[in-house]
Amino acid sequence: MTNQARIRNFSIIAHIDHGKSTLADRLLEMTGAVDARDMREQVLDTMDLERERGITIKAQTVRLTHRDEGGEEYVLNLIDTPGHVDFSYEVSRSLAACEGALLLVDAAQGVQAQTLANAYLAVEAGLEVIPVINKIDLIAADPDRVATEITNVIGGSAEDVARISAKTGEGVEGLLQRVVGLIPPPSGDPEAPLRALVFDSYYDAYRGVVCYVRVVDGRLRSGFKLKFMATGETHDAAEVGVLTPAAKPVNVLEAGAVGYLITGVKEIDRIKVGDTLTDAGSPALEALAGYAEPKPMVFSGLFPTDGDDFERLREALEKLRLNDGSLMWEPETSRALGFGFRVGFLGLLHMEIVRERLEREYDLDLVATAPSVAYRVTMPDGTIREIKSPQDLPDPGSRGDISEPYVRAMILTPSDYVGPIMELVTAKRGEMGNMSYLSPERVELDYRIPLSEIVFDFFDLLKSRTKGYASLDYEADEYRTADLVKVDILLNGQPVDAFSAIVHRDKATDYGTKMTGRLRGLIPRQMFDVPIQAAIGGRIISRETVKAKRKDVIAKCYGGDVTRKKKLLTKQKEGKKRMKMVGSVEVPQEAFVAALRVDDDM
């Protein structure tokens, strides 16, 4: 087997569209993993697969063979990482499987917040980071400026920054030499008890759960009885192998190697990304560091528009979970929306993707309540309760302080927009941290902001105030006590649970006014005046009225019209049946959807 000194494990960190896939393709081609002739087809296959497998599947992990000028052969394991902030834990696990990372930046667009966040993760993980500017063939390319930005972020000098075009192949050969020359080889102990990191997994309909593993110490042999140190489960290593990129079974993966493992386990949540594998017969004493349970940060109630679809929604969630161990839910009942689930997501993107997949792939029509975060409420007996749904918030009389999760937000922006961003962040109860210039034109701003403000509309506001130029990344920070209240929305005196929200006291009136105003435009006139009120406890903070409709009658109904009018009215009745009754008020489904949409004027 390959001597560890001849192995290089690395990943590529890049913002979306900065050329990660193109570079990966080029590396595959240049190392002969894929024939240039087959290249097009191969790329397409990969894309199909990715689409099929969805969000939790990082693109491929692949084992490349590179021969240097002296004829020495190296094994290069390219480990892909998801690009999005929601999956930063997964990114961190992928990075933990590497000794180095390529920080790939578009020569025209420059450094983006998400790239930066992942680059910091790489630096913190002690990885050798090789900065690379891609797309130098573009007319708009400004590699000198981008090089300055990069060195301002991660240090080093502009000469250390590789300049390539993954598209044309320019500079890629040189980049391979840098990978071999700069990234340290793995340094685990091949004779120690087995320790291997599960850095990714996916569900295969035929094989069950497939784990991507990095062997740190010892050897992972096919047929071993393995112990998963975090879950405590033991499973046989039914098959181990490497990805070339086609799966190729091998007898053993040595220390430093990267490959896959199949145990026959069918349930993805039994295998935890970040877990450490060891030999059940002679286990390691200590697991590898850094394991954490995936932690949902954003919660939303999902309700089928048609109450009969509740079971279908459950089945769809279960199917999605086969490939997405981070997806969590519990049943929730809403007086207004019926039976559904409160679903936890890693972040807003994750929420959007899941909702979209449920609607598109499983043909479900859903109403999603406004996203919420997990609040911590101190109870009178001193215990802490986690509240994920405004409905569950105890009355002020029977609770103590509420605290809310903050995030550390990193915003990269052209310096012209610093003013508007500061204003926005202040309005969102954010706290200004450091501000540093990546270049005279680009600034990195560091803030602490309540997550609830981010999930509400922050991202859209940021984009609109910076003409789309600012990018945002965030990570969980501490919980802080805040003066939070529950605002209820009452229709005709009846609270509508789906519209309740936990908001800061200073924003309560704002929320109430906007929600009641919005609902006034969405709720059709009824046979009587319908007051729409926003209230904190028993105190009304804003009020609107949907005036009673005055005329709803066909002008003429004579002998010639009876059958036709009946048909018309029956059709109208069917339309009304799709409405939800809130007390005696008919509320169209669209009103829930539209009122809960957070992306326009809120």
Added chain:
Amino acid sequence: MTCDGGLLSPADVDLHAEAVAAYVHIPFCSAVCPYCDFAVVAGADEQIGRYIDGVLAEIEMSPRWRQLDSVYFGGGTPSHVDPAHLRRILDTLASHHGLADGSEISVEANPEDFGPDRASELIAAGFNRVSFGAQSFDGAVLARLGRRHRARDIEASLASARTAGFENVSMDLIFGTPVESDESWVATLRKAVALEPDHVSCYALTVEPGTPLHREVKAGAAAPDPDTQADRYETAEQVLGEAGLGRYEVSNWSRPGHESRYNLTVWAQGEYEAYGNGAHRFVDGVRSHNVRRLDAYLGRIERGERPISGSEPVRGWDGEVDRLFVGLRRSAGVGPGPGVDALLGSRGGDLLRHAGVIDVREGRLVVTRPLLTDEVHRQVLDLRPPQGWVDAPERDNL
């Protein structure tokens, strides 16, 4: 029992269920009004003779019946055709079914083609009630509605009708046309009552799909505003009421004893035959209608076939629902029955009652907010029979 003016006793309105009636459709018009969605044709006058023959043939084809209590010639514009044609139809109805003594024989007329001669000819033909498509006394409204008469033609027409001997004269008005103002509507109502009609129908202008008006509104023309129309309706209620015209149906007012008997029969779920293209009938517990297109109608008749194109049996529970559907538009409402119990026992019925839309008065279910009648109707159409209900044959024609 007071029912908005106290014109009709409930027993009176329900008696009309026993009467039988006939409707005759005359589709011809000089021009088609932009809001109209009836089965009408303009510029097809050369077809009139052939059509009349067709209607005569259709009458002959229909089963002989009891004596008719009322006959209604609607359109289109019956007054647009030679009264001699109408007379042939009326004579055939009389010989085929018979006309009861004192039967009501109505004809619709447009002020644009109605003078002393026509009035006398219609009286001579046997008509005793005339209903004018007056629509408005406001020139701007008439223009917007594409009407071809002026306000003074209405006065002249009514005068001609009275002179010729019509003792039962009605007038249709349309309110809520976007060019109309509150003042012009009041003026129209005052001018209408000044002519002392026996009967007035007031209709909210309705944008019907497929009409030129509908296309104009879709293209951005002003649409009637329902709240404005509600105001105008209330104004009509007041002005007509002060003039001694009581409302006996959502859109119909009359002097006592001058309610439209034909329409009362329809609303009492009485039976009526119908002749002509697009005409609807209710006979033997079945609502059916003729083909709508003139050429298709004539083709069927000329092949010796009855021109029926669709039917809906309304027996058993459906019949009871139908009784409420047609009956609740009347101010007198409907008498007790399983449908009334079902409505009052439903959640929807409860809401309607709480919102003051329906009420039970002296044992009858009445709609107390007529402008929301469709709310009641949607609920009625959704009613399910009580447990154990069987549509037994003997329950037919409830």
